[in-house]
Amino acid sequence: MYSKTAEFYDAIHSFKDYHTEAFLVQKLIRQHGNGGKRLLEGACGTGGHLKYFTDFQAEAFDLDPSMVEMARKNAPQAKVFVGDLADFELDKQFDVILCLFSSIGYVQTLERLQATLNNFKRHLAPGGLILVEPWLTPQEFVVDPPAVHVREVMLRNIKVCRMHIPERRGNQSIIKFHYMIGTPQGIDFHQEEHVLGLFSPAEMQQAFTKAGLKAKFEPYSFMARGVWIAHHG
Ligand SMILES: C[S@@+](CC[C@H](N)C(=O)[O-])C[C@H]1O[C@@H](n2cnc3c(N)ncnc32)[C@H](O)[C@@H]1O
Incomplete structure (x- = not known):
C-alpha cells in the first residue's frame, strides 16, 4: 500500500502535530484507562504517535512491512511487527488498544470492522480502554462536485x-x-x-456492541474526526 512511499510518509504528513496528539491521547488514557501500562497500537504507520508512548510497554503493528520498518526506527522502545487489524493474534492482553488517524477505514467492510473490534475485545485486559479515531462517515465523504x-x-x-x-x-x-x-x-x-x-456512527456503535464493548463517540476531541472511547461491555 505505502510500500513505495513509506519513506516519504512523514514528510507528507508533516502538517500533523503527532507530539500534541500523543500528549492528548495519553490524557484520555489517564481519564478513561485502568492505570495499566501495556499498550497496543494497531495500524501504527511509521510510529508518529508511538514514539511518544515511552511511559508504556508499547507494542504495535501495521500491515505494510515498509511502515513497520520505519516505525521500528522512529520508536525503538516499542516492539513493532507486521499484522492485520482483523486477524492479529497475540497470546496476551493490553490495558490500552489504539487505532488512530482513521486507519480503521482500511478494514474496508462491515464484516472486517466486526472482526477487528472482536479482536480488540479479545486482547483487552479487564478495565482496559480502546480508542479508535474513525474515518469519514458516508455523509461526510463528498465526491460531488469532483475536486482535486x-x-x-x-x-x-x-x-x-x-x-x-x-x-x-x-x-x-x-x-x-x-x-x-x-x-x-x-x-x-x-x-x-x-x-x-465508510461506516456510519450507527454502524460503528452496533459493531462495538456486537463485540461486547461499550462505546461512546466523543466528537469534539483533539482529533479532527472525533474518537470512539470503548471499554468491556
Ligand atoms: C492513514 S495511515 C495511519 C498510520 C498511523 N496511525 C498515523 O497516525 O500516522 C493508515 C495505516 O494503516 C495501515 N493499514 C492498512 N490496512 C491495515 C490492516 N488491515 N491492518 C493493519 N494496518 C493496516 C497502513 O499500512 C497505514 O500505515
Whole structure:
C-alpha cells in the first residue's frame, strides 16, 4: 500500500502535530484507562504517535512491512511487527488498544470492522480502554462536485506533490494518490490506491456492541474526526 512511499510518509504528513496528539491521547488514557501500562497500537504507520508512548510497554503493528520498518526506527522502545487489524493474534492482553488517524477505514467492510473490534475485545485486559479515531462517515465523504486535493511538501532534500480526486464505490471511498517525488537523485512518479470503508456512527456503535464493548463517540476531541472511547461491555 505505502510500500513505495513509506519513506516519504512523514514528510507528507508533516502538517500533523503527532507530539500534541500523543500528549492528548495519553490524557484520555489517564481519564478513561485502568492505570495499566501495556499498550497496543494497531495500524501504527511509521510510529508518529508511538514514539511518544515511552511511559508504556508499547507494542504495535501495521500491515505494510515498509511502515513497520520505519516505525521500528522512529520508536525503538516499542516492539513493532507486521499484522492485520482483523486477524492479529497475540497470546496476551493490553490495558490500552489504539487505532488512530482513521486507519480503521482500511478494514474496508462491515464484516472486517466486526472482526477487528472482536479482536480488540479479545486482547483487552479487564478495565482496559480502546480508542479508535474513525474515518469519514458516508455523509461526510463528498465526491460531488469532483475536486482535486493537493498536498505539497518542500523539505530540504525532498519535494513531494501528491494529488487525488476522491471517488466513491457504494460505501467505500477510493483514494488514488498520484505522487511526484523529487530528490537530488531524480524525480519519481508513483500511484497507489487506498480503499477505505465508510461506516456510519450507527454502524460503528452496533459493531462495538456486537463485540461486547461499550462505546461512546466523543466528537469534539483533539482529533479532527472525533474518537470512539470503548471499554468491556
Ligand atoms: C492513514 S495511515 C495511519 C498510520 C498511523 N496511525 C498515523 O497516525 O500516522 C493508515 C495505516 O494503516 C495501515 N493499514 C492498512 N490496512 C491495515 C490492516 N488491515 N491492518 C493493519 N494496518 C493496516 C497502513 O499500512 C497505514 O500505515
